[in-house]
Amino acid sequence: MHALIIGAAGMIGRKLTAALAREGLGGSPVARLTLADVVAPAAPAGFAGRIDPVEIDIGAEGAAARLVADRPDAIFHLAAIVSGEAEDDFDKGYRINLDGTRWLYEAVRAIGGGYRPRVVFASSIAVFGAPFPPRIGDDFFTTPRTSYGTQKAIGELLLNDYSRRGIFDGVGIRLPTICIRPGAPNKAASGFFSGILREPLVGQPAVLPVDEDVRHWHASPRAAVGFLTRAATMDTDALGHRRVLNMPGLSATVAEQIEALRRVAGDRAVALIRREPDAKIAAMVAGWAQDFAPERALSLGFRAESSFDEIIRAHIEDELGGRLEAWE
Amino acid sequence: MHALIIGAAGMIGRKLTAALAREGLGGSPVARLTLADVVAPAAPAGFAGRIDPVEIDIGAEGAAARLVADRPDAIFHLAAIVSGEAEDDFDKGYRINLDGTRWLYEAVRAIGGGYRPRVVFASSIAVFGAPFPPRIGDDFFTTPRTSYGTQKAIGELLLNDYSRRGIFDGVGIRLPTICIRPGAPNKAASGFFSGILREPLVGQPAVLPVDEDVRHWHASPRAAVGFLTRAATMDTDALGHRRVLNMPGLSATVAEQIEALRRVAGDRAVALIRREPDAKIAAMVAGWAQDFAPERALSLGFRAESSFDEIIRAHIEDELGGRLEAWE
Numbered sequence: 143m144h145a146l147i148i149g150a151a152g153m154i155g156r157k158l159t160a161a162l163a164r165e166g167l168g169g170s171p172v173a174r175l176t177l178a179d180v181v182a183p184a185a186p187a188g189f190a191g192r193i194d195p196v197e198i199d200i201g202a203e204g205a206a207a208r209l210v211a212d213r214p215d216a217i218f219h220l221a222a223i224v225s226g227e228a229e230d231d232f233d234k235g236y237r238i239n240l241d242g243t244r245w246l247y248e249a250v251r252a253i254g255g256g257y258r259p260r261v262v263f264a265s266s267i268a269v270f271g272a273p274f275p276p277r278i279g280d281d282f283f284t285t286p287r288t289s290y291g292t293q294k295a296i297g298e299l300l301l302n303d304y305s306r307r308g309i310f311d312g313v314g315i316r317l318p319t320i321c322i323r324p325g326a327p328n329k330a331a332s333g334f335f336s337g338i339l340r341e342p343l344v345g346q347p348a349v350l351p352v353d354e355d356v357r358h359w360h361a362s363p364r365a366a367v368g369f370l371t372r373a374a375t376m377d378t379d380a381l382g383h384r385r386v387l388n389m390p391g392l393s394a395t396v397a398e399q400i401e402a403l404r405r406v407a408g409d410r411a412v413a414l415i416r417r418e419p420d421a422k423i424a425a426m427v428a429g430w431a432q433d434f435a436p437e438r439a440l441s442l443g444f445r446a447e448s449s450f451d452e453i454i455r456a457h458i459e460d461e462l463g464g465r466l467e468a469w470e
Numbered sequence: 471m472h473a474l475i476i477g478a479a480g481m482i483g484r485k486l487t488a489a490l491a492r493e494g495l496g497g498s499p500v501a502r503l504t505l506a507d508v509v510a511p512a513a514p515a516g517f518a519g520r521i522d523p524v525e526i527d528i529g530a531e532g533a534a535a536r537l538v539a540d541r542p543d544a545i546f547h548l549a550a551i552v553s554g555e556a557e558d559d560f561d562k563g564y565r566i567n568l569d570g571t572r573w574l575y576e577a578v579r580a581i582g583g584g585y586r587p588r589v590v591f592a593s594s595i596a597v598f599g600a601p602f603p604p605r606i607g608d609d610f611f612t613t614p615r616t617s618y619g620t621q622k623a624i625g626e627l628l629l630n631d632y633s634r635r636g637i638f639d640g641v642g643i644r645l646p647t648i649c650i651r652p653g654a655p656n657k658a659a660s661g662f663f664s665g666i667l668r669e670p671l672v673g674q675p676a677v678l679p680v681d682e683d684v685r686h687w688h689a690s691p692r693a694a695v696g697f698l699t700r701a702a703t704m705d706t707d708a709l710g711h712r713r714v715l716n717m718p719g720l721s722a723t724v725a726e727q728i729e730a731l732r733r734v735a736g737d738r739a740v741a742l743i744r745r746e747p748d749a750k751i752a753a754m755v756a757g758w759a760q761d762f763a764p765e766r767a768l769s770l771g772f773r774a775e776s777s778f779d780e781i782i783r784a785h786i787e788d789e790l791g792g793r794l795e796a797w798e
Contacts, residue, residue, distance in 0.1 A: 232635070271711060283611045285630065285712050292631040296624050302613065303620040307560070383599055383757075384613050429711075 143167055144174040145374075146209055148200060148246065149220030151179035153323055154264070157367050158218060163189035167216060168375030178209050179221065200242035201234075206249035213257050216374045217310075219246060219297075220264045224330040225426070228290040239293030247300055251309045261301065262373045263314040265386060267359055269295040270431045277435040280388055287429040298386045305378075305385050313373040313381065315439075318361040318391030318446070321399075322457040331426045335360065338396070339403050339454060342411035343462065345469030351420035354397040357432040361391040361446040362456045369444055380442060390446040392453065393433035402450035406458075407466060471495055472502040473702075474542035476528060476574065477549030479507035481651055482592070485695050486546060491517035495544060496703030506537050507549065528570035529562075534577035541585050544702045545638075547574060547625075548592045552658040553754070556618040567621030575628055579637045589629065590701040591642040593714060595687055597623040598759045605763040608716055615757035626714045633706075633713050641701040641709065643767075646689040646719030646774070649727075650785040659754045663688065666724070667731050667782060670739035671790065673797030679748035682725040685760040689719040689774040690784045700772055708770060718774040720781065721761035730778035734786075735794060 145162055149155045155177075162172045163186035174192040177183035182195040198205050200221055210217070221242060222228075228235025243263070250259060268291035269284040284295040298314045305312040322343075323336040334351055335358060341348035361369075369389050378385065394402075404412045436444070447453045458464060473490055477483045483505075490500045491514035502520040505511035510523040526533050528549055538545070549570060550556075556563025571591070578587060596619035597612040612623040626642045633640040650671075651664040662679050663686060669676035689697075697717050706713065722730075732740045764772070775781045786792060 281611050283609050284627070286627070287634065287711055289631050289635070292627050295627050299612070299614070299620050299623050299627075303617050306615065307617070383615055 143170050143172045143216070144176070144212065144214045145172050145216045145218065146176040146178065146214035147183075147218045147220065148178045148209065149222065149264075150177035150183035151181050152220060153325060154320065154363060154366050154370070155179065155183065155220050157363050158220070158370055159183065160186050161367050161371065163191075167371060176209060176212070176214060200246060201237035203241070203245050206242075206246040207252065209246070210249045210253060210259075213253065213259070215259055217246070217250070217259050217261045218264070218370055218374065219243065219261060222264070222294075223290070225268055225288050225290040226331040228293065229288055229331075229426075232289060235289050235293060239290065240296055243297040244300060247304045247309065251304065258308065259310050260374055261310045261312045262370055263297055263301050263312060264370070265294045265298050265314045265316045266291065267316050267318055267388070267431045267434075269298065269316060272429045274431055277433045278388065278431055279435050280438045288426065302383065302385050306383060311378050312385050313376065313378060314386035315369050315373050316386065316388050317366055317369065318359045318389060320363055320366055321360040321453060322362065322461075324363065324457070324461045331423050332358075332430075334423070335396075335399070338415050339399060340457070342403060342414040343407055343454070343458065343466065345414070345467075347414045347416055349418045350396065350415050351418055351423040352396065352427050353424070354400065355395055356427055357393060357395045358427070359391045359393055359431055359434055360450075360453065361389065362453045364456050364460060365446040372444055376442060387439040387442070387444070388434050388436040389439055390436045390444050391434065392447050392450065394450050399450050402454055405451055406454045471498050471500045471544070472504070472540065472542045473500050473544045473546065474504040474506065474537055475546045475548065476506045476537065477547070477592075478505035478511035479509050480548060481653060482648065482691060482694050482698070483507065483511065483548050485691050486548070486698055487511065488514050489695050489699065491519075495699060504537060504540070504542060528574060529565035531569070531573055534574040535580065537574070538577045538581060538587075541581065542587055544588045544590070545574070545578070546590045546592070546698055546702065547571065550592070550622075551618070553596055553616050553618040554659040556621065557616055557659075557754075560617060563617050563621060567618065568624055571625040572628060575632045575637065579632065586636065587638050588702055589638045589640045590698055591625055591629050591640060592698070593622045593626050593642045593644045594619065595644050595646055595716070595759045595762075597626065597644060600757045602759055605761045606716065606759055607763050608766045616754065630711065630713050634711060639706055640713050641704065641706060642714035643697050643701050644714065644716045645694055645697065646687045646717060648691055648694055649688040649781060650690065650789075652691065652785070652789045659751050660686075660758075662751070663724075663727070666743050667727060668785070670731060670742040671735055671782070671786065671794065673742070673795075675742045675744055677746045678724065678743050679746055679751040680724065680755050681752070682728065683723055684755055685721060685723045686755070687719045687721055687759055687762055688778075688781065689717065690781045692784050692788060693774040697772055704770060715767040715770070715772070716762050716764040717767055718764045718772050719762065720775050720778065722778050727778050730782055733779055734782045
């Protein structure tokens with residue numbers, strides 16, 4: 143089993159890399175990992191197989207050919223310019239998120255000769271745009287209100303067409319907002335959903351730019367890695383011609399996030415959240431999905447957390463060594 | 471008023487050209503028509519304004535800049551590789567239908583300086599793919615089962631994003647299958663829906679490749695021209711962020727088409743239809759939409775025919791000089 147991860151230096155990419163190195167994929171060991179990103183990804187600790195880190199710009203036509211030349215069995219396409227940056231830089235967003243995805247698919251097509259890898263495309267709930275029904279069903283239409291969401295929706299359409307043509311065996315998964323994102327904030331406009339939990343858990347202040355009644359759709363990094371490995375190993379016959387799935391998640395308001403933080407880490411953590419309304423972020427968030435009924439994905443065995451307490455505890459286990467440090 | 475029609479040499483393009491030359495647009499005369507296609511379009515008879523026929527390959531990056539350099543007020547983008555050909559020639563379909571559309575939008579963007587034309591994008595019900603609900607609503611998702619439908623769905627997403635960005639003022643209209651198409655058959659797999667009426671009306675035999683219980687969604691060329699001019703002149707504030715509309719049409723089975731032909735042209739016309747089942751066409755048609763509830767478009771004043779008798783009579787008026795010739 144040879145797995146290629148594009149976007150391997152990103153937060154989810156690193157966690158997926160570690161999981162594949164540690165656990166293999168679908169019960170089989172992974173013998174080889176090709177890890178691609180704009181900066182060469184680090185090798186996972188203690189992996190006995192072959193590692194090929196590749197520094198690459200997937201927005202350049204022809205670049206992806208290098209990545210697929212050795213015919214990886216599974217391709218995880220996680221690389222993207224995130225929502226805030228794609229909104230600020232029109233050309234960069236289209237070049238990486240649209241062209242980069244298309245050139246990857248074309249590189250697989252160019253190999254031919256019976257090569258038909260599993261391609262897992264990390265899409266996003268940003269493909270949806272307000273107004274929404276109370277819960278978004280599996281057949282709700284894609285009317286993104288960001289360029290990022292537009293580019294992801296196009297990647298999904300291409301994934302379906304290339305799969306239908308037999309060029310590869312694609313699965314698209316629409317990830318909820320990942321919460322709690324570890325590490326430093328990125329440029330995603332959704333970053334505060336993590337920040338208001340992550341920073342107070344280690345005694346640092348955090349900024350809340352929207353109202354507490356804002357409702358959103360979340361899953362942990364741990365759940366996201368589970369979605370990706372399941373998408374890579376599932377029987378795609380069950381998908382028919384509709385190869386993109388809304389992933390499970392947890393619908394919660396900011397107030398519910400904060401109350402979970404209070405239960406897990408106490409009032410002094412909550413007191414570190416500072417309200418600083420930001421009209422631009424509030425306007426973007428107002429166009430985002432709030433709740434889903436992801437029935438197809440649930441019936442296919444995809445699972446997420448069922449409470450924010452669980453999401454916070456997963457973060458403490460995975461990122462903070464299993465316990466909250468004492469801090470003033 | 472300067473109107474640009476891309477795909478002006480096609481069937482709908484010629485009818486739209488004639489309508490703009492004859493009637494103007496939205497109550498205003500059209501002073502200038504730029505008519506673009508892979509073969510230079512013919513000038514309409516009796517038009518007093520300026521005509522610029524342009525022979526162009528819109529699939530070439532940069533080509534569209536020529537078309538928009540003089541800042542047309544309204545751009546009708548009708549050019550496409552049709553469904554059957556886009557299915558047979560993967561690269562050509564993507565080059566014209568996806569890249570061609572994108573380069574057009576980019577050419578408008580490159581002008582800048584407050585230029586913000588109305589762009590009317592002729593999309594198609596091919597953006598939908600089976601299985602369907604009994605009637606497709608305005609918020610049903612796009613899961614095309616052809617490359618053509620994929621390319622049209624991508625053109626819609628781009629139209630929405632470029633409009634949201636203020637680059638142009640776009641309206642996408644999902645045309646029903648156009649019936650009765652005049653003239654020679656094209657390579658569209660849907661061609662027989664027209665052929666089984668058009669040919670018998672002039673005493674010629676026609677082939678029916680599918681079962682008579684096949685149900686499909688139709689509108690006349692006359693209705694299609696009305697959709698385009700309405701899309702070019704409507705108040706787009708009413709569309710909000712969702713600038714693509716399912717057009718009205720008529721849902722009918724092949725048997726209902728044939729019975730309308732019998733009422734209008736008699737048994738001897740019906741007797742000219744020859745059954746020749748074609749598994750490839752039947753399989754494509756099985757994935758197509760059958761009926762819609764196009765409530766948004768109806769509320770915005772778009773109108774189609776309400777019976778196949780009406781569609782056949784429109785064809786006789788517009789294409790056959792208003793009467794059926796005697797033939798044996």
